[in-house]
Every structure is written in C-alpha cells, then in structure tokens.
Amino acid sequence: MRIQTRxxxxxxxxxxxxxxxxxxxxxxxxxxxxxxxxxxxxxxxxMLKGWTASRQLPFPATSYSDLTVRLYETNAPVKDTIEEIYxxxxxxxxxxxxxxxxLTADLWGVGGDSWSTESPIPGTVDDGNKLFWEQWAxxxxxxSLFADALATQRTVKHKGKGMRVGIFxxxxxTGIVEDFTPVPIPWMLRETxxxxxxxxxxxxxxxxxxxxxxxxxxxxFVAGLVHAVAPASEIHxxxxxxxxxxxxxxxxxQALHWAIKQWWDTLDNTIINLSLGVRRATAADLPGTKxxxxxxxxxxxTSYVSPSADEIPIMALETILGIALGRGAVxxxxxxxxxxxxxxxxxxxxxxxxxxxxxxxxxxxxxxQSCYSNNGDVIAPxxxxxxxxxxxxxxxxxxxxxxxxxxxxxxxxxxxxxxSPSGYAYWVGTSFATGLVSGLAALLRENGTTxxxxxxxxxxxxxxxxxxxxxALP
Numbered sequence: 001m002r003i004q005t006r007x008x009x010x011x012x013x014x015x016x017x018x019x020x021x022x023x024x025x026x027x028x029x030x031x032x033x034x035x036x037x038x039x040x041x042x043x044x045x046x047m048l049k050g051w052t053a054s055r056q057l058p059f060p061a062t063s064y065s066d067l068t069v070r071l072y073e074t075n076a077p078v079k080d081t082i083e084e085i086y087x088x089x090x091x092x093x094x095x096x097x098x099x100x101x102x103l104t105a106d107l108w109g110v111g112g113d114s115w116s117t118e119s120p121i122p123g124t125v126d127d128g129n130k131l132f133w134e135q136w137a138x139x140x141x142x143x144s145l146f147a148d149a150l151a152t153q154r155t156v157k158h159k160g161k162g163m164r165v166g167i168f169x170x171x172x173x174t175g176i177v178e179d180f181t182p183v184p185i186p187w188m189l190r191e192t193x194x195x196x197x198x199x200x201x202x203x204x205x206x207x208x209x210x211x212x213x214x215x216x217x218x219x220x221f222v223a224g225l226v227h228a229v230a231p232a233s234e235i236h237x238x239x240x241x242x243x244x245x246x247x248x249x250x251x252x253x254q255a256l257h258w259a260i261k262q263w264w265d266t267l268d269n270t271i272i273n274l275s276l277g278v279r280r281a282t283a284a285d286l287p288g289t290k291x292x293x294x295x296x297x298x299x300x301x302t303s304y305v306s307p308s309a310d311e312i313p314i315m316a317l318e319t320i321l322g323i324a325l326g327r328g329a330v331x332x333x334x335x336x337x338x339x340x341x342x343x344x345x346x347x348x349x350x351x352x353x354x355x356x357x358x359x360x361x362x363x364x365x366x367x368x369q370s371c372y373s374n375n376g377d378v379i380a381p382x383x384x385x386x387x388x389x390x391x392x393x394x395x396x397x398x399x400x401x402x403x404x405x406x407x408x409x410x411x412x413x414x415x416x417x418x419x420s421p422s423g424y425a426y427w428v429g430t431s432f433a434t435g436l437v438s439g440l441a442a443l444l445r446e447n448g449t450t451x452x453x454x455x456x457x458x459x460x461x462x463x464x465x466x467x468x469x470x471x472a473l474p
Contacts, residue, residue: 008078009279010099014039015074015081016250018316019059019095020066027095030088035075040250042069042257047264047323055326056304058297058315059094069257069316071100071250079286086292091299096315099286102279103252105169105218105245105334105431117213118221118427119398120420121412125187128422132413133190136365136406137381138228143436144468145229156473160230160442164266166259167226167273167435168252169219171239172416173197180236180262185414187423188224191231193414195223199239200258201251216243217415221427222275222435224414229439229469230446241276249278249317256320260327268328268451273438274357275334275431277349281312307354317351325356328451332358332438334430335376340385341392346374358441358455360434363466365408373430378459380436380467383410383428400426440472447473 015036017024021043028036048057048064059067074081078099085097121128133151136142147153173183180196219237226235240255241247256272263270283290290312297304297313306313321331336349345361352359352374362370362382369375370384371393385393386409397410410426413435417423440461441454449457461472 008285009281010078010101010285011248012078013073014100014250015072015078015085016069016098016100016316017072017085017095018067018069018098018319020063020093021068022066023063023093023095024068024070026093027085027088027090031084034081034084036072036081039071039073040254041071042254044068044257044319044323047261051326053326055322056302057322057326058096058304058306058318060300060302063094067319069250069253069319082286082289086289086296089292089296091296091301094296094300096293096296098249098314098316099281101249101281101314103241103247103249103276104279105215105241105276117215118217118415118425119400119410120415121422121424121426122401123422125189125423128187128420128424129189132224132424133228135412137411137436141365141367141406142363142381143229143440143466144470155470156443158443158446158473160233160439160446163230163269163271163442163445164234164236164263165226165230165271165273165438165442166236166238166263167219167222167275168238168240168255168259169222169273169275170216170241170243170245171197171199171219171237172216172419176239187417188227188414191227193223193227193231193235195235195237197237197239198259201254214243215245217419217425218245218275218431220415221413221425222273222431225411225432225435226273226439226442229436230442233439233442247276249314253316253320256324260320260324264327267324269445270329271438271441271445272324272329272331273434274331274351275434277334277336277352278314278317280350283312286312307356308350314350321351321354321357330358330441330445330451330454331356332360332434332441334434335359335361336374337372337429339374340372340394345369348374348376352376356455358437358458360430360437362430362433365406367464367466376430377455378437378462378467379465380433381411382430382433383426384408385428395428397426397428437467440467440469443469443473
C-alpha cells in the first residue's frame, strides 16, 4: 500500500471511476496519454439486478446491470486525469471520475478538524457507569431520555427492538475477522450491549505520516451513545477508518458495499451512522470538474439531481448512498467541528449536507449550538469548548476529570478497558451528537415511522432547539 503525505483534500496518484465496466474500459481507451492501472473494484451490479426502487441513481437504468466503482492508479496528477476523462465523456455511456478523497472523523491535525482526543475517566467500572447514565446529555439539558436524576425512568417505551445501527468508523479491537464478530462489553453494566464488529478492509491512510494520535476508541464511543438511546437495537461497528480516525473515500465505499450486501433484505430496518466527513475540494483543486459533472448528468436525460450540485459532486459516494437510501436505509452524519474559529458557523460537511441525510450539529449544556459545531439539520448534545476571545474556542474535555458534577466540555461514553480502567471517557464533537440521533432514528423506525419520513420526524422532534425524545415519541 502506497505511503504518502498529503496537502490536497484527496490522495494524489489515484482516481475513482464509476460506471459500467465496459464503459469504463472504453473511456480509458480514449485517453491513451494516461496510464491507468486497476487497483481494486467494487461491483454494484449484483445489488441492482431488478432494481425497482423509485429513487433515481446517477446513471440511466441501462447501466445498472454492469455498474462498478473502480480505484485506479494514475501516472498523471489527479486534476489532469479527471480533466482528460471528462473530455471524452459520453452521455450514452457515462463514466464519472472522482479523486480518492480523504476522510476524517473531525480530527485536528494534518488534514482534519478534530476536537481533541478522549479523556479517560478515573475510578472503577461502577464509577464510570454511574457517570455515563446520569450525564447531562441524557437529561433535561439534553435529549430528555430519562425523567429522573438517577436515570432509571426512561421517558419513552421504545428501545429500538428489531432495528440495526451500522457505525462506519474506527475500531479499538484486535483479532477481528471480516464477518461480524460478537464483542462483549462487560463494563456496560445496566443494559447489555451486544456489539458486533467487523474489519472487512484495511484503511489506506498511514497514521504516522498524517496524525499520530490513537483515536481508535472513536467508533466504540459512538456505539455507547447509540446503545443508551436504543439498547434493544443491534449495533454493528464496521471499521472504515484507521486508528487515527482517518481514511479514504474508496475504503468507505468498500465498507458500505460490503455491509449493505449483508443487510440487503432488512436494509429498511437499518440506520447508517457516519460520524465522519469527506474533505471538500475547491475549484482551484479541480478546475472545471463541477461543470463537467453537471453537464454529463444533464445530458443523460434522467431525473437525477446531485445532492451537492452547489459544489463539486462526489459521484461514487452519491451512488453508494443512493443505493442504501433507495433500499430503505436511514443515514445520519456528523455536521463537522470546523467552526471553532469563526463567528458564523460553517455549513455541514459532506455527506451531512446532503438533503436526504440527517446532518447533525452539536449542542452544549446550555442547550445552545456548540462553539465549534458546523450547522446541521438538527442539534443534539455534543459538549462544548472553552471560549478563547469573541470568535474562537478550543477543546477542554481534559478538564472534565476535575468536575464533581456535569462537565460542560464533553459527553461520556465507552472506551476500551485497557485505555481507561473505568471503561469510560469524556469526548466532544458532532460525531457523538450523531450517535444520539441515530439512536432516535432507530426508535422512530420501531414505532412505525417509514424510512423516507424518519428525517422529517427527527427534525420535528426538536424542542427549544434540541432533539427531544418525548416530543418525538409522545
């Protein structure tokens, strides 16, 4: 696997082509000045045989029978490769070209916006459990999951029975094979967490060159928050990011494709949690690419409208998420943490900005939008930062261990026991607000809300600016 540093929002030397396999081969033959070497591919055709979903994918129906997503190595700069591909575009045989974008779970450092690493909670497992269940995010300052200070009386009867939440993220576990492996979490004392973990693919990014902190607990932390809201749901943790919580677009597409195939017959009972974002490219990074993509979409004569037409569309991602949504999955994604140094919050990152995805911003203990949070469709507890002047803030969850009661600078959730003797830690960010919203989506599905209506129901659950469980499920 190639090792490289990165300054662009994508990885040089690689390009992703999406289309019919035969159309991709024909397109490559028309650009003899490029040397494109197949690295890996994801065949979508088996999922699309007999596709009857009303959702339009970004291809004519005649392309469905042989549709594939392929990662190629290229001998030219990515921007030049994509430009050459679109010079020979053909609406009758459409092929879309994307860079292999970098992904991050909002981690600060090279290529990221992270809001620090977790802060382990000292003490025993009993101490960690008490702090976890009684934290402010579950009470009246948060989502009103519990009606009492001891967190023993749930405000809603639903627990997500029969639902599945798939978390595409990091994993702190070792010895995991491709298939879903049950991993017991014995330090979750009140509600048994039956976590299933899969490591179907290696991640592309080399952490030692980009971000050297170990953030492998990120996905487990999200899983703990999902479990608190929807304890009867199946929770699957699929590794799509490396231990530094970074990755690449093609690996995410591989992981989504692998899981969607496993869940195909029950995808309408599935919530996909994406506590991550794709790094945006600008017109300077990819000159003319946006116009070329939109021109190809418009020339095909389909009804497809790109969810990111205001910026450079990412067609490989739109395709795989479109398949999931068309089959009935609900998708929640983190809005991002990159507003920590601006007065007016930034828009949600990709894919949280997509109109059929629930984009989740973060709130603080005062039920206001957190100082670092980008805007989203809804707001849920994510903790806050310490203010630095009028227009900036910085992470302060490290200070939480000194608080006798609620800490405004973080949420509490699971981490691997070797890292924290209590099994719990403090962390902060829209990633964790997203876990709470995914849990709520599972409750709504259990209650009979249809997949296309879950997003609207989550948005309608807002009370005083924050999602509220009793409002969602009276």
